[in-house]
Amino acid sequence: MESTRTIAALSSAAGVGAIAVIRLSGPQAFSIVEKCIDSGRAFRDSPARHVKLYRFICPSSGKPVDQITAVKFFGPNSFTGEDMVELFCHGGEIVVEKVLSVLIGEGAYPARRGEFARRGFCNNKFDLMHAEAFLGMIESRSGKEYESSLEALMGTSAGRLVGWRERVKALLRDVDASIEFPEEDDVRKSSSRYIERIVEIRKEIEMEVEARGKSHIIEKGIIIPIVGVANAGKSSLFNMLVGYERSIVHWQEGTTRDGVGEEVHIGGERVTILDTAGLRDTDDPVEKLGIRKTIEYVSKAAQVIWVTPANSPMTHIEESLILEKAMGKIAVVISKKDLAEGAEKAEMCGEKKIPFIRSCLIDKGARDALVDFVAEVVKSRIGSLETSSLIRTKRHEIIAKRIIEELKGGEKAVAEGEEILAASLRRVLADFGELVGDTTNEDILDSIFSRFCIGK
Ligand SMILES: Nc1nc2c(ncn2[C@@H]2O[C@H](COP(=O)(O)OP(=O)(O)OP(=O)(O)O)[C@@H](O)[C@H]2O)c(=O)[nH]1
Ligand SMILES: [Mg+2]
Incomplete structure (x- = not known):
């Protein structure tokens, strides 16, 4: 099983720096690091999220490699949802290479691009929009891009998405109720408001997509x-x-x-x-x-x-x-x-x-x-320039446009019959699911996470 592998990678930028951050995630994260520390017990006994100074050694030769600090995160309370270690060594290229090769020698696998984030996503630590916000944050090259990624990261914009989704769900519940109990009066009354309710949601999403158009200007510079x-x-x-x-x-x-x-x-x-x-x-x-x-x-x-x-x-x-x-x-x-x-x-x-x-x-x-x-x-x-912190990528834009078209279809379907309307609303919900990653297939996940850097 792939997700039971323990992975390791350099998470800070490659090159020379004062400090480099190496991350490990997986069931053996603690035991691997423990073997590479000369006072392994001190590491084993150290509580979660506690920084300590250690001597990092090569277990087979016993030779010291570097002086490091390390922090343990117990799953599920970590970025990936698994046991994780963040290890800070000196930021020289050779040092990093040596530390990493010792960890790999002890059983860690080199992480692939975005593998930490992907594990976090698969363990429900965050949704896909949130994972993309990490990427946006790392890649943002302008103040405005940074701001909209930050908003997405802090979850400020996600509320709107949840709101739309809940409103479509409520609408679908009413339509389903009306299909099941066609005679009930109050259900009838609400059915006269179907179109109104769909248009309201559609217009809000359209405004967001329009704002995304303006973000293009900024993204390209x-x-x-x-x-x-x-x-x-x-x-x-x-x-x-x-x-x-x-x-x-x-x-x-x-x-x-x-x-x-x-x-x-x-x-x-x-x-x-x-x-x-x-x-x-x-x-x-x-x-x-x-x-x-x-x-x-x-x-x-x-x-x-x-x-x-x-x-x-x-x-x-x-x-x-x-x-x-x-x-x-x-x-x-x-x-x-x-x-x-x-x-x-x-x-x-x-x-x-x-x-x-x-x-x-x-x-x-x-x-x-x-x-x-x-x-x-x-x-x-x-x-x-008003920009959208919700519809930030081409993927979001494509799905949002599909939702808009589906809602338009729903507006027409009101006249065609409630079954058709319900089917249309179900497709809208599936699209919302795809946006946050509930129903996204492996290929799409691959294409998203492969854009991340190694170590994220
Ligand atoms: N005295 C003075 N000369 C200037 C000033 N700005 C530009 N020049 C001179 O005006 C001439 C034209 O400058 P450029 O920067 O080539 O003007 P341009 O608008 O690019 O011209 P074109 O490419 O031909 O359209 C040069 O000899 C400059 O040194 C200024 O503020 N004061
Ligand atoms: Mg000129």
Whole structure:
């Protein structure tokens, strides 16, 4: 039996660190570690969740391997629901390798990806949504992703799911009762509310799926194009934000012809900044293509940075291609403040309530203020994007959409007969079951847990 094997793995990140965490789980977790500690009795007698310092040895040679601390967790009160040991050794690659190989020599099996979490799930320590929240927490690369994983991890969002499920169950009970006792009046009365009740649940799930759509923007990292007329200083700003001379800066107009993107962390969020071709009338076919791309970025991006020079008046192109098209999602950098005040442009931004900063983009000292400005812009943009802490993965999205379709079918089924409605509601419940992992098959579990790291 596979689950009776005792598994071991490095649970902290591979590489060099002060401390490494090695986990063991399974019926022999305690006895294996006990053999590898020179005062085995001290470990055996140590109570649960108690940290102690030990000398870790190789039992066959008796030679010391490392000085460690270890904690015991008695099943079912552990992450996996089994007996578990968390062992902290020194975080050198060789040390970890030696400790692990001693443990394996004493009968532990190297754990597969996500095997600890899978055992916890199989022992009902948490449901599948919760297990996926661990993964979300580990993988989150932006503050917003972290927040929604945290919400899922703390169980704040699960209440809504339980609520929907209970409401569908209650509805099914009423429908079943009505099938069984068709004459009873109060049952009849409730049947007139079937559609209403289904629509209510469906709309709530639809809102959640819609919010998931917005999470996509964040998961991929929000893309922010820097746009403006030719020679405004876009590439200068881009280089400043990414921290090195990524784009060519030149006094000639039309220097940048293609979108150049670079991922950066700004204000705790993962952002892709995009340098674009400057907007101007040109006959150059390549530049024209670049400009067409810029216009596309302006219309598609969730946030746009518009660079406009202080020393020249606003152009018609800026008015029609940026201001009009990106209203509500632009932030302005008024460049070349060393050459002119740019008072008119600043005034215009003030009037239209557009966030702006005046800057000299050839002054390296201006970088901090620009980064702070962009961080503020990113924060308020991402903060304004409502995301779902419930429908967080493609899997959730697919099942939630199936539930929505099934509920729509249920709405129609009310007219077709209660048996058909009941069958439809049963399918909805099965889908909810799949979401939390009650009715999920082995292949799906394999595909979920294989995305975890080894040691989780
Ligand atoms: N004095 C001054 N010059 C600047 C400033 N910002 C940019 N420049 C200069 O303006 C010229 C154009 O800068 P770029 O950053 O290449 O401008 P761009 O908007 O990328 O231009 P295109 O790619 O041609 O559309 C360069 O010579 C820069 O050194 C500024 O704040 N003050
Ligand atoms: Mg450029």
